[in-house]
Amino acid sequence: MALSSAFFAAVMFSLASIMMILVNKAAVIVFPHSAVLLCMQTGATILIAVFKEWWRPSKTDTSVFNLTSLKQLVLSWLPVGMFFSLNILSSLQALKFVSVPTFSVFRNLNTFLVALIEYGLLKSSAVLSKESLIGMLGMLAGAIVYTLDDLTFSFHGYLWCAAHISFMACYVTLVKVASQKPGSPPPAMMSLANNILGLPMLLVIAWAGMFDGNSSSEHAIGAAVFTRAWQEFKGVYTISIVGVSCVAGWMISVSAFHAQRTLSATSFIALNNINKIPAFLISMYWFNDSINLLMTIGILISLMSAFYYGQAQKKGTSADAKSKSS
Numbered sequence: 001m002a003l004s005s006a007f008f009a010a011v012m013f014s015l016a017s018i019m020m021i022l023v024n025k026a027a028v029i030v031f032p033h034s035a036v037l038l039c040m041q042t043g044a045t046i047l048i049a050v051f052k053e054w055w056r057p058s059k060t061d062t063s064v065f066n067l068t069s070l071k072q073l074v075l076s077w078l079p080v081g082m083f084f085s086l087n088i089l090s091s092l093q094a095l096k097f098v099s100v101p102t103f104s105v106f107r108n109l110n111t112f113l114v115a116l117i118e119y120g121l122l123k124s125s126a127v128l129s130k131e132s133l134i135g136m137l138g139m140l141a142g143a144i145v146y147t148l149d150d151l152t153f154s155f156h157g158y159l160w161c162a163a164h165i166s167f168m169a170c171y172v173t174l175v176k177v178a179s180q181k182p183g184s185p186p187p188a189m190m191s192l193a194n195n196i197l198g199l200p201m202l203l204v205i206a207w208a209g210m211f212d213g214n215s216s217s218e219h220a221i222g223a224a225v226f227t228r229a230w231q232e233f234k235g236v237y238t239i240s241i242v243g244v245s246c247v248a249g250w251m252i253s254v255s256a257f258h259a260q261r262t263l264s265a266t267s268f269i270a271l272n273n274i275n276k277i278p279a280f281l282i283s284m285y286w287f288n289d290s291i292n293l294l295m296t297i298g299i300l301i302s303l304m305s306a307f308y309y310g311q312a313q314k315k316g317t318s319a320d321a322k323s324k325s326s
Contacts, residue, residue: 012259013259016251017275019244020251023241023248024248025287026245027241028096030238031233031238031241032096033225036206036225036229039206040242041245041246042195044249044250049191049195049250049254077190080171080193080194081194081195083170084171087164087167087171090163090167094157094160094164096160097154099287099289101289101291104280105299105302106143106158107161107165108139108302108306109143110169111139111309112136114172114173115132115136117170131308134308135309137305138304139302139309142301142303145297145301149292187255187257188257206225206226209221
């Protein structure tokens with residue numbers, strides 16, 4: 001049962017992760033209203049979660065329709081929800097300017113930041129062991145080699161990528177700490193809390209006209225933002241891409257929590273790296289992303305270093321467990 005649960009979690013997270021990156025890239029091309037798009041994705045995730053709970057109620061005390069427990073969960077989840085919103089907003093902004101391979105190489109550096117934060121908070125020797133440091137430096141070297149000849153270089157895109165991995169590192173660390181507490185809620189409720197907390201902030205950002213349209217668009221504010229977005233929300237392709245991105249948003253939101261609970265940390269890291277390979281290949285066909293020899297070498301260095309880091313973490317964690325038991 002545990003094996004089948006882990007396999008299901010791995011498959012669902014892999015599909016959702018690949019779909020989310022590719023579909024979001026397509027969505028910001030045809031519908032360049034990042035904040036409005038995220039409001040739609042967040043609202044859809046909340047509606048799907050409520051419908052799922054109504055259709056098949058959970059067997060835990062924490063339920064969508066238990067307002068007392070839901071209120072307690074939302075309030076305790078406030079820091080996580082804030083960084084969740086900043087994480088996904090910065091990812092969409094980054095995808096406006098950079099290709100999927102560039103975005104993925106930068107995301108690999110998230111491991112570096114998470115390790116530093118974990119070491120500062122948890123003082124784990126496994127995080128900054130000699131082998132782990134070699135793996136992290138390899139990921140950094142791979143990113144540097146890749147950017148030396150990035151055919152889609154964008155200063156604004158790189159800034160948004162840097163913001164994204166910073167927000168994501170904080171978010172992942174907060175989720176890890178919160179989910180390890182006794183009586184932590186199920187993945188579906190964690191996802192719901194994220195989106196309930198994120199929606200008001202995203203609506204304010206959208207209303208203020210931030211991250212709306214492309215560089216050639218006239219600045220709009222207030223209701224004009226939503227009016228312009230609605231006017232551009234037409235055509236079968238645009239509606240389909242945005243609709244699929246909403247479903248993918250719910251899938252990645254729930255499956256990521258489930259995968260983090262079911263899989264080991266090493267398996268989760270390895271899965272994240274494997275997911276990037278089909279995303280690279282599909283993006284080259286779908287978006288005509290160009291990759292030259294130096295960029296390919298950078299990608300390979302980054303992926304192999306991430307795999308080496310995962311193995312180092314596995315050994316370090318085992319060593320920590322043995323030292324504590326003795």
